[in-house]
Amino acid sequence: MMEEKLELYFKAAQSAKIGIWKMNVATHDESWDAVIKCILEVPEDFKPVNGNGINFYTEGENRNRIKILIERAVNEGISFDEKFQITTAKNNIKYIECICQVEIIDGKPMNLLGTFQDITNEQNLINELQLSVEKFSSIFSSANDAIFIIDTSNGLISDCNSRSAELTGYDRFEVVGLHNSKLFPKEFRKKAGLFLKYNLQKNPYTVVETYIKTKFGKSIPVEIASGKKFKVDNITYLVCFIRDISERKNVENKLNLLSLAASETTDTIVIVNKEGTAVWANQAYLNLTGFNMEEIIGQKPGNLSKGPETDVQTILLMKKAIKNKESIKITILNYTKNKEKYWFELNITTVFDSQNNFINFIGVGRNVTSRIEKELELKRLLEVTSSQNSKLFNFTHIVSHNIRSHTSNLSMIVDVIENTDCVDDKLSYFDLFKEGTEKLSESIEYLNEIICVQQKTNIEKTKIFLKNEIEKTKMALSLVIKESEITITDTIPIDLTVTAIPAYLDSILLNLFTNAIKYKSLERNSTLEIGYEIIKDYLVINFKDNGLGLNLEKNGHKIFGMYKTFHDNEDAKGIGLFITKNQLEAMNGKIEVESKEGEGSNFKIYLYEK
Amino acid sequence: MKNKLTYIIDDDKLTVKLMSILISKNDFCEEIESFYNAKDAISKLKENAGDNGILPDAILLDLNMPVMDGWQFLDEFISLPITKEIHIFIMTSSIDPADIEMATTYKVVKEYIMKPITTQKLDDLCKLISDLN
Incomplete structure (x- = not known):
């Protein structure tokens, strides 16, 4: 009966893969069943001798522990149930649970009976779980x-x-x-x-x-x-x-402050992407330009703002900087949505991220119209002042030379008269005195004429048919023209009008006609061609002759000065071009000359038409 | 050495006439030759460049003249192949300090005389010439 029961246990254990072992305490005889041998991967005929079974326990903690436990079981009869790591005959690591019961007879341990179960799979699971627990608790704590x-x-x-x-x-x-x-x-x-x-x-x-x-x-x-x-x-x-x-x-608050600053500042701010189109603009920009946000976004701000008088060079400079992703500072004449002009000082700054990748452009600008207008006004005033200054210089020169030369002649005559003893001789010098005073009064008359021109800068200009005036001048000079055999032609349309003070235009035409006649070349048939062109705000009348011409390098600086003549003509007084220049300047115009000695001159009369 | 021939170069005919009268009353020189423009004077000098006997001893030169002014005359004069020492006196109505300053840059210019020319000034000039000689 007992045998049968034991047999049954063995079978049950075997099918549950639980190994059974037995050791005689006195003889140290050990017996292992097939399951144990299978777990330890030893042949079926393997015989454990002299407790060498211990050697399957992995060296170190596991082997030391089993040794102690076996000793305590043998000597003190203490049972145990523990888990161990073993190394099989084929060098595989396995986990086992070893349970040991001590059979005590007459108060003495006789046999150790035990089970031996492979728990490798379970142990691995436990290990994994333990790892997860550690992992999660480390996450939790750290x-x-x-x-x-x-x-x-x-x-x-x-x-x-x-x-x-x-x-x-x-x-x-x-x-x-x-x-x-x-x-x-x-x-x-x-x-x-x-x-x-x-x-x-x-x-x-x-x-x-x-x-x-x-x-x-x-x-x-x-x-x-x-x-x-x-x-x-x-x-x-x-x-x-x-x-x-x-x-x-904190960063958000700072950003909020910054964006508040950007949107509320009176400087205009536009953010532009790398293609040059706007992605954002602040209120100041919208206020200045008159556009709304939808009209700005996706557009090139420069294109929206340019107009007929916007400087092309400045636009090109800006385009180049955007293309090269460079910062730039410009001042440009822009137009609002309603086509009103304003001067815009613009600072375009490039923004790069920490990896030095280009992000966008930030254009910070302001309306500097009043400043630029003041600058332009100042410049204009400076021009007026320096032109007044050079006129004044001319006057000083006239006083110092022309008047002085006459008065010094007069005092020389007085000196001669004083140093002459004979009364008849003295009287004979009075003719010279008369000549001197006449020249002085002539000079003073010219001076008066010039001062008059310079004072009458506010005379009303009117529209005059130029062709008509040319014909009148030709008529007035018809005798001289005939005598000098000069051919005068023009390409002025009959309906072309110029804006001028009539008396000045008369005088200017007369002067240029007589100049062409006076300084004609004797070596060829003389011609004077009158044409016109429009240069910006000016109507320019060209008086092109084939006369003596003059060396501009030598005399260019004094051609329009007073009392400067360049040819050995008896009737050259050096006053005509000076007066012409003054008359033109009084009408906001100017005079220029192109000339070559021996070939002829071209006088260009600029009449301001705005 | 006595100052024999003097050129007067001035476009103002009245001045030339008066100068001639003053000089003839003074012992300034024996003979005067007048030019109403500087170009003619240069031509004459060029023509006689090799003949010291008929070259002038002194030149009285005006500054403000048409065609060729006093400065242009001086520039051309310097480049002439003349060995004779000719004293040039600027004689002008200009009291512009810039002109006086400019005159000092020409070595050949011995004196800058402001018009009007008086007997007194001619006497001083005579003394200067004899000192220079």
């Missing part, structure tokens, strides 16, 4: 976020990590058992409570921004993430991650 686990049945915090303590200022033990609402300032409690309640019902991962209150009453901006729930013993726990976002908030 996470940068504060993690709270809340018992949803009562709202108390059941666990938290060390970061929570840092964040809240509480000791970790103080936090555990605290009601979660205590973490939030009063005014945020309701919001936080609702959020947590919502997360209890729904599953998705959600985030909310709020504040927590530290132990010391300080409010810290945080972001709460929640959504993880787990259930233990019918109690649902909610995991909350709380992240300190003070730094982000």
Whole structure:
């Protein structure tokens, strides 16, 4: 009966892959069943002798432990149930559970009976679990976020990590058992409570921004993430991650300030992408240009703002800088949406990220119309002043030379008369005196004429048919023209009008006609061709002759000065061109000359037509 | 050495006439030759460049003249192949300091005389010439 039962056990054990072993304490005889041999990967006829079975236990802790346990069982009759790592005959690592019962007869241990079970699979599972637990607890404890686990049945915090303590200022033990609402300032409690309640019902991962209150009453901006729930013993726990976002908030606040500054400043700001099209503009820019945001975005701001008088060179400079992704500073004449002009000082700055990749252009500008207008006015005033100055210089020269030369002649005559003893001789010098005074009064008359021209800058200009005036001048000079055999032709249309003071135009035409006649060349048939062209705001009349011409390099600087003559003509007075120049300047015009000695001259009369 | 021949170069005929009268009453020189423009004077000088006997001893030169002014005359004069020492006196109604300054840059210019020319000034000039000689 007993035998049968034992046999049954063996079979059951075998089918459960549980090995059975037996050792006689006195003889140290050991017997192993087939299951053990299979686990140890030894042949079926393997005989364990002299306790060498111990050697399958992996050297070190495992082998030392089994040795002690066996000794205690043998000597003191203490049973054991332990797990070990073994190394099989084929050098495989396995985990086994060894249970040992001590058979005691007459108070003495007689036999050790035991089981030997391969638990490698189970052990591996346990190891994995242990690893996961370690991993998760390390995440839990070292996470940068504060993690709270809340018992949803009562709202108390059941666990938290060390970061929570840092964040809240509480000791970790103080936090555990605290009601979660205590973490939030009063005014945020309701919001936080609702959020947590919502997360209890729904599953998705959600985030909310709020504040927590530290132990010391300080409010810290945080972001709460929640959504993880787990259930233990019918109690649902909610995991909350709380992240300190003070730094982000600071940056956000700074950014908000910056963007407030950008949108509220009186300087205009436009942000332009690398293609040169606008992505944003501030209110000042919209106010200045008159465009709205939709009209600006996606457009090239330069294209929107340019107009007929915008300087092409400046536009090219700006385009080049944008193409080369360079910063640039320009001042440009722009137009608003309503085509009103304004001067725009623009600073285009390039923005690169930390990797030196180009991000965009920022154009900061301001309306400098009043400044530029003042500058232009100043420039104009400077021009007027310097032209007045050079006129004044001429006058000084006239006074110092022309008048002086006559008066010195007169005093020389007086000197001669004084030094002459004979009365008849004295009287004979009076003719010279008369000649001197006549010349003086002639000079003074010319001077008067020039001063008159320079004073009458405000005489009304009128529209005059130029062709008509040319014909009149020809008529007045018909005798001289005939005598000098000069051919005068013109290409002036009969209906062409010029804007001028009639008397001045008369005088200018007369002067240029007589000049062409006076300084004609004797070596060829003389011609004078009159043509016209339009240069910007001026109508330019060209008087082109084939006369003597003059060396502009030598005399160019004094051709329009007073009393300068360049040819050995008896009737050259050196006053005509000086008066012509003054008359033209009085009408906002000017005179220029192109000439070559021996070939002829071309006098260009600029009449201002605006 | 006595100042024999003097050129007067001035476009103002009245001045030339008066100068001649003053000089003839003075012992300034024996003979005067007048030019109403500087170009003619240059031609004459060029023509006689090799003959020291008929070249002038002194030239009274005006500055403001048509065709060729006093400065242009001086520039051309310097380039002439003349070995004789000819004293040039600028004689002008210009009191412009720039002109006086400019005159000092020409070595051949011995004196800058402001018009009107008086007997006194001619006497001083005589003394200067004899000092120079």
